[in-house]
Amino acid sequence: MTAEIIDGKVIAADLRARVADEVARVKREHNLVPGLAVVLVGNDPASEVYVRSKHTQTQAAGMASFEHKLPTDVSQQDLLTLVAKLNRDPAVHGILVQLPLPKGLNTEAVINAIDPAKDVDGLHPNNAGRLAGGFEALSPCTPLGCIILTKSVHASLEGMNAIVIGRSNLVGRPLVQLLLNENATVTIAHSRSRDLPGLVRKADLVYAAVGRPEMVRGDWLKPGATVIDVGINRIPKEDGKTRLVGDVAYQEALAVAGAITPVPGGVGQMTVACLLVNTLRAACAIAGLPKPAV
Numbered sequence: 682m683t684a685e686i687i688d689g690k691v692i693a694a695d696l697r698a699r700v701a702d703e704v705a706r707v708k709r710e711h712n713l714v715p716g717l718a719v720v721l722v723g724n725d726p727a728s729e730v731y732v733r734s735k736h737t738q739t740q741a742a743g744m745a746s747f748e749h750k751l752p753t754d755v756s757q758q759d760l761l762t763l764v765a766k767l768n769r770d771p772a773v774h775g776i777l778v779q780l781p782l783p784k785g786l787n788t789e790a791v792i793n794a795i796d797p798a799k800d801v802d803g804l805h806p807n808n809a810g811r812l813a814g815g816f817e818a819l820s821p822c823t824p825l826g827c828i829i830l831t832k833s834v835h836a837s838l839e840g841m842n843a844i845v846i847g848r849s850n851l852v853g854r855p856l857v858q859l860l861l862n863e864n865a866t867v868t869i870a871h872s873r874s875r876d877l878p879g880l881v882r883k884a885d886l887v888y889a890a891v892g893r894p895e896m897v898r899g900d901w902l903k904p905g906a907t908v909i910d911v912g913i914n915r916i917p918k919e920d921g922k923t924r925l926v927g928d929v930a931y932q933e934a935l936a937v938a939g940a941i942t943p944v945p946g947g948v949g950q951m952t953v954a955c956l957l958v959n960t961l962r963a964a965c966a967i968a969g970l971p972k973p974a975v
C-alpha cells in the first residue's frame with residue numbers, strides 16, 4: 682500500500698485564488714483593500730524566505746503588503762512603538778510579528794500589544810482564549826491549514842482519534858482546539874509523554890509539530906492513518922547544501938499511512954494561504970462588512 686500524497690501546493694493555490702476573488706469583490710463593492718503588515722526583527726535567512734513569500738502572495742491576491750525590517754538589536758520600546766503605529770494605521774488590517782524574536786525582547790509583551798482585531802496570527806490571549814472557549818476567533822494559520830488538508834481527505838473528522846505531537850502556542854495548542862471543534866477525540870503529546878509510539882498507533886489522524894527531523898517512524902503509525910507533517914527542519918546534505926525534512930520519516934510513512942503531506946509542499950504552503958484568509962476576514966470585520974465567502 683502506498684499513501685495518497687496530500688498536495689498542499691494545489692490546495693493552497695486554490696485557496697489563494699478564492700481569496701483573490703473575494704478581495705476583488707470587496708474592492709469593487711466597498712472600496713476596501715485588505716492590508717497585511719509583517720514585522721521581521723533580525724536577519725534569520727529562513728525567516729526572510731517566509732517573509733518574502735508572504736509579501737509576494739499577499740500582493741498576488743490583490744492585497745496591500747507592508748514589510749517592516751528591524752535590526753536584531755532593536756529596543757523593546759521601538760518595537761512596541763511600531764506595533765502601536767500599525768494598530769492605528771487604517772490601511773493595515775493584519776499584523777504579523779515573525780517569531781521567534783531575538784533574545785532580550787519580550788515576546789509576550791509584543792503579542793499583547795497587537796490589536797486583537799488585527800491579530801492574524803491568532804496569538805493574542807484574546808483570540809487564543811476565544812478559540813479555547815469555542816467562540817469565533819482569528820485562529821493561527823498553520824493549524825487552520827492542517828484542518829483544511831485533513832478535510833481534503835475526510836469530509837468529517839467527527840469521532841476520529843487524533844494525536845497532536847507538540848503543544849506550542851503557535852501550532853500544537855490551537856490545533857487541538859480546532860480539532861475539538863471538529864468533534865475529533867484528541868490526544869496531546871509533548872516531550873514528557875510516555876510511550877509516544879504507542880499513543881501514535883491508536884490515532885487515525887497524526888499531527889507532528891515537534892521540530893525534530895523524521896522523529897515519527899513508519900512503524901509507529903496505524904495502517905491507513907492520515908499524517909499531517911508540520912515540521913520544517915533544514916538538515917545538511919553530503920554536498921554541503923541543506924534540504925528540508927519534516928518531523929515524520931516520509932519514505933517509511935508512505936508505506937503505512939493512508940494519506941500524508943510532503944515537506945516541502947504540504948502544511949507550509951497552507952500557512953501562507955491561511956494568513957491571506959485571516960487578513961481578508963480581519964479587514965471585513967474591521968470595516969463592518971459581512972463575513973467573506975472564504
Ligand SMILES: NC(=O)C1=CN([C@@H]2O[C@H](COP(=O)(O)OP(=O)(O)OC[C@H]3O[C@@H](n4cnc5c(N)ncnc54)[C@H](OP(=O)(O)O)[C@@H]3O)[C@@H](O)[C@H]2O)C=CC1
Nearest residue numbers: 823847848849852871872890891892911912913948949952
Ligand atoms: N509548516 C509551517 O507552516 C510551520 C512549521 N513549523 C515547524 O513545526 C515544528 C514545530 O514548531 P513549534 O510548534 O513552533 O515548535 P516549538 O519548539 O515551540 O514546540 C515543539 C513542541 O514539541 C514538543 N517536543 C519536543 N521534543 C519532543 C519529543 N521528543 N517528543 C514529543 N514532543 C516533543 C515540545 O514539548 P514541550 O512542550 O514539552 O517542550 C513542544 O511542545 C518546527 O519544525 C517548526 O519549524 C512551525 C510553524 C509553522
Ligand SMILES: Nc1nc(=O)c2c([nH]1)NC[C@@H]1CN(c3ccc(C(=O)N[C@@H](CCC(=O)O)C(=O)O)cc3)C=[N+]21
Nearest residue numbers: 730731778779780781802913945946947949950952953
Ligand atoms: N508569527 C509567526 N507566525 C508564523 O506562522 C510563523 C512564524 N512566526 N515563524 C516561523 C514559522 C514557520 N512558518 C512557515 C511558513 C511558511 C512555510 C513555507 O512556505 N514552506 C514551504 C517551503 C519553504 C522553503 O522552501 O524554505 C513548504 O513547506 O512548501 C514554512 C514555514 C511560519 N511561521
